[in-house]
Amino acid sequence: xxxxxxxxxxxxxxxxxxxxxxxxxxxxxxxxxxxxxxxxxxxxxxxxxxxxxxxxxxxxxxxxxxxxxxxxxxxxxxxxxxxxxxxxxxxxxxxxxxxxxxxxxxxxxxxxxxxxxxxxxxxxxxxxxxxxxxxxxxxxxxxxxxxxxxxxxxxxxxxxxxxxxxxxxxxxxxxxxxxxxxxxxxxxxxxxxxxxxxxxxxxxxxxxxxxxxxxxxxxxxxxxxxxxxxxxxxxxxxxxxxxxxxxxxxxxxxxxxxxxxxxxxxxxxxxxxxxxxxxxxxxxxxxxxxxxxxxxxxxxxxxxxxxxxxxxxxxxxxxxxxxxxxxxxxxxxxxxxxxxxxxxxxxxxxxxxxxxxxxxxxxxxxxxxxxxxxxxxxxxxxxxxxxxxxxxxxxxxxxxxxxxxxxxxxxxxxxxxxxxxxxxxxxxxxxxxxxxxxxxxxxxxxxxxxxx
Numbered sequence: 001x002x003x004x005x006x007x008x009x010x011x012x013x014x015x016x017x018x019x020x021x022x023x024x025x026x027x028x029x030x031x032x033x034x035x036x037x038x039x040x041x042x043x044x045x046x047x048x049x050x051x052x053x054x055x056x057x058x059x060x061x062x063x064x065x066x067x068x069x070x071x072x073x074x075x076x077x078x079x080x081x082x083x084x085x086x087x088x089x090x091x092x093x094x095x096x097x098x099x100x101x102x103x104x105x106x107x108x109x110x111x112x113x114x115x116x117x118x119x120x121x122x123x124x125x126x127x128x129x130x131x132x133x134x135x136x137x138x139x140x141x142x143x144x145x146x147x148x149x150x151x152x153x154x155x156x157x158x159x160x161x162x163x164x165x166x167x168x169x170x171x172x173x174x175x176x177x178x179x180x181x182x183x184x185x186x187x188x189x190x191x192x193x194x195x196x197x198x199x200x201x202x203x204x205x206x207x208x209x210x211x212x213x214x215x216x217x218x219x220x221x222x223x224x225x226x227x228x229x230x231x232x233x234x235x236x237x238x239x240x241x242x243x244x245x246x247x248x249x250x251x252x253x254x255x256x257x258x259x260x261x262x263x264x265x266x267x268x269x270x271x272x273x274x275x276x277x278x279x280x281x282x283x284x285x286x287x288x289x290x291x292x293x294x295x296x297x298x299x300x301x302x303x304x305x306x307x308x309x310x311x312x313x314x315x316x317x318x319x320x321x322x323x324x325x326x327x328x329x330x331x332x333x334x335x336x337x338x339x340x341x342x343x344x345x346x347x348x349x350x351x352x353x354x355x356x357x358x359x360x361x362x363x364x365x366x367x368x369x370x371x372x373x374x375x376x377x378x379x380x381x382x383x384x385x386x387x388x389x390x391x392x393x394x395x396x397x398x399x400x401x402x403x404x405x406x407x408x409x410x411x412x413x414x415x416x417x418x419x420x421x422x423x424x425x426x427x428x429x430x431x432x433x434x435x436x437x438x439x440x441x442x443x444x445x446x447x448x449x450x451x452x
Contacts, residue, residue, distance in 0.1 A: 019140045025168040026252050029241065033164045034157060034451075035240040041154055047149040054142040060135050063128040074115035082110040110449060115314070123309030123325075130328075131306050133296040137289050155275045157451060158444050160240065165440040167237040169433040171249055174230035176429040179225040184422045188216045191414070207243045215415060219422075256432055259439060260380060269373070273447035280358040287351045294347055297340040300332040338438040371447040376438040383431040386424065393417075393424035 034040065055190050085108045092104030129135060192212040198204030235245040270275065306326040311316065333340070400417035403409035 017103055022255060025165055026250060029168065030161055030164060032241045033160055037160055037240060038242055040153065040156055040160065041148070047146070047153060048134045050142070050149040054139070054146050057139040059141040060138070061129070063126050065124065065126045066356065068121075068123050068125055070121045071298070072116050072119040072121075074117045075117075079111050080114065083198045084111065085109040099196070103219065103329055118313050119190070120313075120315060121309065121311050123307045125305060125307050127303060127305040129301070130243075131300075131302040134293055134301075137293040137296065141289045141293075144282050144289065148279060148286075151279045153273050154451070155279070158275065158447060158449060161449050162440050162444040164237070164240050166437045167233065167240055169436045169440070171233040171237055172251065172253070173433040174233045175227060175251065177226040177426060178230060180222065180422060180429065181219060181226050184418065185216070185219050185223060187418055188212065188219050191339065191418075192216055195411070211411065211415065213417075220264070254436060256383070256435065257386050259436060262439070269366055269369050270446060271362065271369050274365050275446075275447065276365060276377040276439045277358065277370055280361060284351065284354050284358070287347065287354055291344065291347045291351065294340065294344045297333055297336075300330055303329040303331075304380065305329065321401060329363045361427050363446070369442070372442040372445040376435070376442055379434040379438040383428070383435050386431045387429040390421075390428045393421040397421040 085106070089106050095104045096102055099110060111157065192215075195204050195212045199206060199209050230376045234247075234249055238245050238247050304326070305328075308322065308324050310317065310321045311323070312321040384426070397420070399419040400409050400413050404411065404414040
């Protein structure tokens with residue numbers, strides 16, 4: 001059987017499909033990854049926490065009502081002396097003499113302690129900020145924090161899309177390598193059979209049989225190694241999708257020719273859509289809001305409160321026990337040792353640092369996109385070179401195989417031709433998926449993938 005037939009049989013056994021319009025991985029895998037990835041779920045929890053923090057910031061504008069109760073027992077402490085006896089006893093004595101009776105008794109002076117004893121205080125207190133610029137600024141900061149968490153999720157999504165695509169292409173490359181080694185295994189087995197037959201008929205050499213056996217063991221070892229690589233690639237791909245590591249992966253062969261038509265222009269180097277830049281922009285906005293909050297220390301705060309309360313002794317509730325108390329509270333700083341001014345200056349320095357970080361990040365991202373675009377060109381060039389080498393190796397193997405069977409070429413030449421063909425086929429496979437992996441990386445560097 002010819003080598004081409006072996007290769008075609010291997011492809012049919014593995015069930016590879018070539019779709020003319022397909023140049024990417026099956027979309028359901030990306031959907032599964034974006035839906036099930038554990039790290040993405042963890043980041044979604046952080047987003048939910050930010051949303052709750054925003055709701056908390058908004059609730060600060062609403063009135064706060066709470067119930068307060070206290071009961072006091074006391075003895076001793078400061079007292080106030082009330083000379084009731086000294087004031088009233090002379091009057092009572094005169095009245096008794098005038099009336100000739102003892103209707104007005106003698107009373108003693110009174111001493112009352114300041115701390116109330118057996119005293120209760122119940123109140124429902126409602127308070128509400130009337131003017132506090134910090135609350136408005138804090139709400140704006142929390143809104144930016146929510147946007148920041150959304151942005152963090154988008155950053156990881158793009159990383160995940162690239163990793164899933166690269167893992168899928170690695171799995172395809174490992175699967176193709178197995179096909180190539182399977183076909184090579186058929187060739188070396190056939191070669192071993194021929195050499196054993198020739199030796200049995202007295203036309204061969206024992207050294208050729210030994211070398212053929214060695215080649216067979218080498219290809220079998222390479223096949224085992226390729227099988228392990230495919231298992232590892234499958235496990236990593238399923239890990240990204242949060243699926244059992246041994247789950248079957250549907251193979252859809254992407255169209256390399258269609259992919260090559262979509263190579264980016266050498267003039268394209270736009271990174272304006274990168275979420276990392278958006279993240280830094282949001283951070284600068286937050287810094288400006290923090291600066292406003294720090295500067296607002298000069299503005300007074302005004303709050304209102306209202307108490308609906310009851311007070312009394314011995315747990316007695318009387319009509320006069322109930323009362324209400326309301327008022328306004330004004331807070332205005334006079335001297336803080338310039339702490340507020342120092343804080344403002346620190347916030348301004350943070351803003352300058354963020355601007356420098358943004359400029360540096362933009363340059364780094366442009367460099368990464370530039371390098372990634374060049375990597376596509378390099379992978380494309382390597383792929384085309386590998387195709388030519390594979391074509392030459394295939395023609396060379398045909399000639400040597402025919403010459404070996406006719407006795408023109410020796411066994412060493414045959415093995416060398418077979419090795420060259422196998423290596424050339426592997427290089428075509430490797431460089432094919434290097435093109436796809438490089439395009440997936442450039443898609444990440446340029447943030448060109450569109451989330452539905």
